[in-house]
Amino acid sequence: MPIRALIVDDEELARSEMRFLLEGMEDVVVVGEASGGEEAVRLVSELAPDLLFLDIQMPVLDGFGVVRRLIERGAPPLVVFTTAYDQYAIRAFEIHAADYLLKPIERERLAEAVQRSREILPSRGEAAERLRRLTGHIKAGRKFLPRLVVRRGDGVDPVDADRVSLI
Numbered sequence: 001m002p003i004r005a006l007i008v009d010d011e012e013l014a015r016s017e018m019r020f021l022l023e024g025m026e027d028v029v030v031v032g033e034a035s036g037g038e039e040a041v042r043l044v045s046e047l048a049p050d051l052l053f054l055d056i057q058m059p060v061l062d063g064f065g066v067v068r069r070l071i072e073r074g075a076p077p078l079v080v081f082t083t084a085y086d087q088y089a090i091r092a093f094e095i096h097a098a099d100y101l102l103k104p105i106e107r108e109r110l111a112e113a114v115q116r117s118r119e120i121l122p123s124r125g126e127a128a129e130r131l132r133r134l135t136g137h138i139k140a141g142r143k144f145l146p147r148l149v150v151r152r153g154d155g156v157d158p159v160d161a162d163r164v165s166l167i
Contacts, residue, residue: 002027002028003027003028003029003050003117003118003121004029004031004047004048004051005028005030005049005050005051005052005053006030006031006032006033006044006047006049006051006053006077007019007022007030007032007033007034007053008033008035008036008037008039008040008052008053008058008066009053009055009058009082010035010036010055010057010058011055012035014055014082015033015035017104018053018082019033021105021107022110022114024107025110028051031049032047036058036059036060036061037062037063037065037066037069038061040052040061041066041069041070041073044076044077045073048077050077050078050121051077051078051080051098051114051117051121052077052079052080053080053101054067054079054080054081054082055081055082055083056081056082057084063083067079078117078120078121079097079098080097080098080099080100080101080117081097081099081100081101082101082103083100083102084102084103098116099112099116101113
C-alpha cells in the first residue's frame with residue numbers, strides 16, 4: 001500500500017523539488033500540495049494523507065501551528081518537518097515528528113525519512129496520542145532559546161529561559 005503524502009511549503013520551488021524527489025520513490029504518492037498553513041489544515045481534512053512534509057517557517061500559520069490545529073481536529077498524519085533552519089530540530093523532535101529534513105533536501109536523506117515513516121505508520125494512533133499530549137509544550141513564534149545551558153561544578157545543566165531574570 002503506497003504512502004499518501006502532502007507537501008506543505010510557502011515556496012513554490014521547494015514544493016516542486018520535494019514533489020520531484022518523492023515522485024522518484026516507488027511507494028509514495030503525492031496527493032496534494034499546500035502553500036500555507038491554513039490551506040494545509042484544510043487539505044489534510046479533505047485528502048487524509050498518511051504523511052505530511054511540512055515547512056516550519058511560513059507566514060500566518062507556521063508548521064508548529066499547523067500541527068497544533070491538526071491535533072485539535074483529531075488524529076493528524078505523521079509529520080516530517082522540512083526547513084532551512086536547524087534551530088527548530090529540538091522542538092520538532094519534542095513533538096515526536098517522524099523526522100526533520102534540512103533544506104536543500106538530499107535524495108538519500110529523504111529516503112531515510114520515508115523509510116522511518118513507513119516503520120512508524122502501523123503505530124500511527126500511538127504517535128498521534130503522543131503528539132496530543134505534547135502539543136501544550138509547543139511555543140510557536142518564540143524568538144529566544146527555550147533553555148540555556150549553565151555550568152554547575154563539573155557538569156552543565158539546562159535551565160528554562162522563562163526562569164532567568166538576569167544574567
